[in-house]
Amino acid sequence: MNWFSSLSFGAPWILAALVALPAIWWLLRVTPPAPRRTVFPPLRLLLGLRDAQQTPARTPWWLLLLRLVAAALVILALAEPLAGRAPVLGSKGPLVLLVDNGWTAAARWQARRTLMDDLLHSAGDRGVVIVATADAPNTDILDAARAARVAAALAPRPWLPDRRTAAEAIAHMKFSARPQIVWLSDGIEDGHGQEVAKILSHAGALKIYGDAQGPLALLPPVSAANGFTLTAMRASPAGARGARVAAIGAHGEELAAADLRFRDGDNRALAHLRLPLEIRNQITRFAIANEDSAGAVQLADTGGAMRRVGLVSAASQDEQPLLSDVYYLERALAPYAEIRKGTMSDLIAQHVAVLVLADIGKIGGADHALVENFVKDGGMLIRFAGPRMSNGADDLVPVPLRSGGRYLGSAMAWAEPQHLAPFGDTSPFAGLRVPPEVTVSRQILAQPSIALSGQSWARLADGTPLVTAQQRGQGWIVLFHITAGPAWSSLPLSGLYVDMLRRLLALSSGARTQALAGLSSLPPVTTLDGFGRERTPPAEALPLRAADIAKTSISASHPPGLYGAQGIETPFNAVTSHDTLLPLGDLGSTIAPYEGTHVLALRPLLLSAAILLVLIDALISLGLRGHLPDPRRLFAGALLSLLVMPLPRARADDTLALKASLD
DSSP: OOGGGSEEESSGGGGGGGGGHHHHHHHHHHSOOOOOOOOOOHHHHHHTOOSSOOOOOOOOHHHHHHHHHHHHHHHHHHTOEEEEOOOOOOOSSOEEEEEOOSGGGSTTHHHHHHHHHHHHHHHTTSOEEEEETTSOOOOOOBOHHHHHHHHHHOOOOSSOOOHHHHHHHHHTOOOSSOOEEEEEOOSBOOSOHHHHHHHHHHHSEEEEEEOSSOOEEEOOOEEETTEEEEEEEESOOOSOEEEEEEEEOTTSOEEEEEEEEEOTTOSEEEEEEEOOGGGGGGOOEEEETTOOSGGGEEEOOGGGGSOEEEEEEOSOTTSOGGGOHHHHHHHHHTTTSEEEESOHHHHHHTTOSEEEEESOOOOOTHHHHHHHHHHHTTOEEEEEOOTTGGGOOOSOSSSOBOSSOEEOSSTTOSSOOEEBOOOOTTSTTTTOOOOTTOEESEEOOBOOOTTHHHHEEEEBTTSOEEEEEEEETTEEEEEESSOSSTTSBSGGGSHHHHHHHHHHHHHSOOOOOHHHHTOSEEOEEEEEOTTSOEEOOOTTOOOEEGGGGGGOOOOSSSOSEEESSTTSOEEEOSOOTTOOOOBOOOOSSOEEESTTOOEEEOHHHHHHHHHHHHHHHHHHHHHHTTOSOOHHHHHHHHHHHHHHOOOOOOOGGGHHHHHHHHO
């Protein structure tokens, strides 16, 4: 941008002082400089003695020019020159600023603040009204000093603005003259854009500014087998645009990151974060890099790290422990989860995160609907095959199954027991070592299909599925095609069995503890400001009703953040999966961009230059009066000191070399 393409002055009448520069030139010429004292030998003084009357020499012309330039710079600085395209206020009445300060304006807040400063500077002595659309409307008429303080204290809020209420408050004001109204919009349509523009146009002369790019928002992450899928959205689909999303830990460290790109014509872009399942519970937030707003942040569920597992088995309670499926499951899961036993309905009522069914062939009655809703709401269902499932299963399995089973290594089978194949890169078990001694002697087979390959997380050496999975709603259904005990496989006797179950626990979305489930209201633990930064909950923040958290909107009473109790918080984010961003429609007037509207105040630069010239003039004056040493003498002294400087002595380790050279 060419700052000097447009030059204006805040106090142009001061420029009349430039007429006095010729008078200053004349005064400086007739004022002689101070005499310079020079010591001469007596004989030379007598030889050079003249009878004519001597007059002092005049000030050199270049010194006069230097002083005049300094005086001109001071005069220009006092005239308050401005370089750039200063905003033009058409109406002569008060200045009214309608400022969108929701989270949608936070990412480029500095551009809005700069424009506010330029508008206040252009307003001069006019009365100013500053109305923030995300705050309670304040229609007080302010002077220039108070308006500058209010504008400096204005900050974005973590909720959406209410423009209609703010516009109606301006329309009800009584002005002595038609005001100049400037709407600093965020460029996002809230359904009342045209109505707000119409109200403001009737109230005064309206000028609208908007952000050409608009904000970016981050939708809730979707859990995948090997990471998370993140979706970012924007308002305008015009042009290509890139962004970077990251998973952030508790101490602000970046655990994983990925780039996404909006193509021309698209208002959504996807990115996949690949990260080991062991560090899933370390994620505290997902964020769009360099997009500082509450809408670009998705807080993670900190309660997900606490796993409560429910075990259900169809086996008899009198079964021998070493033959019981529950025995092996309990031994594998007990060090890493809270184990509960009971019926399906009882365990779901206890808010378990993972429900493990050992050889439950068909889930019938009311339990089927309970388990189905449990999975859709984010729970994980892990099922193990067995004799009962070989006779048929319900639809709560990831893949269709064949009746009967496959026998390997028995007296009636030709095939030998199968070993496990290495886990694929897309499997949550990727990276785990497969022990060569683990074999499978019987399994439930899946019906062949095109989708079977993508749903298989573990396979036998011959390619048949060992573990299949399917995501339903927000949760997962995982099926081990073998028993939970060693009846069909030696896998439950190995350490790989424990590692696989731990990976599945990490993949689950977690559960609310009994303390959180029993709360009728969730108080705020920490909240976000408009820039997406964590802060202590403000005094006006109220608890959320646990039963209505999904229906509650972000507001000043309920800002985004973590609600609940310390250590068992639930996230309440500014953007949900149902939100969209739309650009402002046709408002009947041109929307000016924020870019290119800034002006540069030249007063500090001109004053600095004038002070520098005055210092140079002072040094020159001291030199002409003989109060400064002759530069030639300084140079000669420095040269002489270099010549007489003693040479450095030889170091001890150079003694031998010096002696050899002398010889």
